Amino acid sequence: MTVTFSDILSASFVHLYLSLIGTFAGGLIGFIVAVLGRNHARILTVFLTIAELIQTFPSIAMLALLLLVFGLGNNTLIVALALYGIMPVLQNTYEGLSAVDPMLIDVGRGMGMTKRQVLRRVELPLTFPMILAGFRVSLVTSIGIATIGVFVGSGGLGLFIYRGLQMLDNQIMLEGAVPAAILAILVELLIGLLERRLAKR
Amino acid sequence: MTVTFSEVTKVYQGKKPAVENLNLEVHTGELLVLIGPSGCGKTTTLRMINRLEEPTHGKIQIDGRDIEKFKEEELRRGIGYTVQQTGLFPHMTVKDNIEVVPRLLKWPKDKRDERVRELLAMVNMDFEEFAHRYPRQLSGGQQQRIGVLRSLAADPPIILMDEPFGALDPISREVLQIELKKLQARLQKTIIFVTHDIDEAIRLGDRIAIFQTGQLVQLGSPQEIVKNPVNEFVASFIKKNYQFETSNLSLKALDLASVDFHPYESHDDRIILSIDGSDDFYLVDSDHRFIGTISKENVKANQITADKVLQPIRVYDSVQNILSIFKDVNTLPVVDDGNKLVGVITSLSLMNAVARLVGGNES
């Protein structure tokens, strides 16, 4: 059995697609919690502790346990990715928001902006680079975890690695492993580059 | 011990010389102030003495011995060093901080303990109360005091101070300046003191060295410099920073005051203080704001209300002003701009101030 280039390409897209869905879902939760909880230290601490615990959970153990609930297929993987994706965005958004110079918020309020406008026009734009950094960390982690999604029946590049391992075929294995590594490194470098662009502004 | 600079030049790569052809002798037991605008070379000059910077050309000697001849670490252990942000190690207690150099010198524990007690006593800080606190638990002024004590710990003959009071509020700064003067009168160290505050220079310096873009432009006693600035730069530097008063004594109210309060007791949010040389007690609120004075009788009778309303004077009031008021009263409280009680002028404190002026020594 041979793997064609287009097989690899389509598996890469599936891989990236699954990673993005999971990351976005988790990031959205993290973002919302951070924004709503920014003035409620206690609630935020509870969420941060939970998110931190999830982060500590070994990925294959998490997938295996979710498998019992969500069954074989992409759903289990996406739920796991979303869970892991909460923490980086939550923490970075929260830290970014608390690092905004209170003077700027005062100035915004002084110019007659409502709290919501201050958030949208002042706080979030200033926090954006931090949020993006959280998203990058989260997406790279997701790409890594997505490779082992194959064990719970999801698609993506993990499939080739799994097949290769089972058939003891190094070539097929590498046809999954190398693109997965490249994908992760590319995402890391490209989003990192974007962050540096933003930081220069 | 003397410190001698002979034709010392320091050049950082690709820049104009930070210090150029400096010749300077620091005498034994004097407090020499190095002053000038930022980037003038004063700090570099200071840092070359303990070899935190190495001169590009020229020679620096301590008591005639080239400092290159010493092992770097040993040289530094023999020279006290204090910096602006206190430089206290946050992970060490007050005692551990003070003991750093004695430990490096392997003093036995008893001797170190005794030394810490002795030093804290010099600035009226209670050993039991302060020795085991961490820097974070001290006020800015207290931290800086510990910074100064730390540089004195191993009893070095030479002490380098790099804007040690620069980060303090004006009141704490004045209090510490006065303390430093007292310490110096007693210990007679050779102190090299960097500042950019001409007021501080005139107040503290036996001599002042004024620097401009790496050059030493004038060296002399405060009086000489104020009276005969050698050029336009020096004149404008003095004028800009220091409004010269009718007397060339730069004394202000706080210099004449005693600042050694003793807490007597506290009532709710009010604190009663006593001070040497005054029979009265002084009532302040929890923020140390001045409320009034209370006679001894009333304190004993537990009548905690101000019974005399002495008009306090300001820290910066001039000597002339004070003396004209003092004719009619026995004591004169001194407050800062926030109405906080910072000292009391008494006959005793006046006499001490005069003694300092005349003899440089205190009874």
Next chain:
Amino acid sequence: MNYIGYLWSTYNSQIIQAMWQQIYLVGISLVCGAIVSIPLGIYLSKHTRLATWVITAVSILQTIPSLAFFAIILPILGIGATPALIVLFLYSLLPMLRNTYTGLRSVDPTLIDVAKGMGMTSFQRLIFVELRLAAPLIVAGIRLSTIYLVSWATMASLIGAGGFGDLIFAGIDNYNNDLIITGAVPTALMAFIASMIFTLIRRYVTPIGLRRA
């Protein structure tokens, strides 16, 4: 309770064997990683230009998905515990290296200047000032590495290194939920316990003068 008792009585010998294998994999790679990365972090903190390159290189290494990494190493080094240890060792480097480096670089330069000015040798400065102040961050790095290692060591089962992964993967392959739970829950517990231990150590090494009131 009954269920746990049932799992234990059925699988106890496998659990214990897997646990020791996992501890062995994590322990050895962590210790080796620390021996290399902490001194390297110290060295790099004094050579910042080199540091940028090394840290970038190690970060990229870290980005590679663990399964992909195992798969790439397999054809080169074969299967078993040794190749697994090599991969785990490489993976453990970054958190410890980065935290050691950042911790040392974030020590207030004034303190280093003063320590120098008071006559400490560079070794004394490192021991009494820099490492003392950087210790909490370094321990945080060790904690992160340990958590990652527990997770990746589970994957090492795929190249025949044993550990809890054996139970989990066998459970998935045979649709045996009991076996999945028997593998996954102890793995997670191991990560939590390791995390807690290092959180406590971190608190302990944080100088009293810097602890939050």
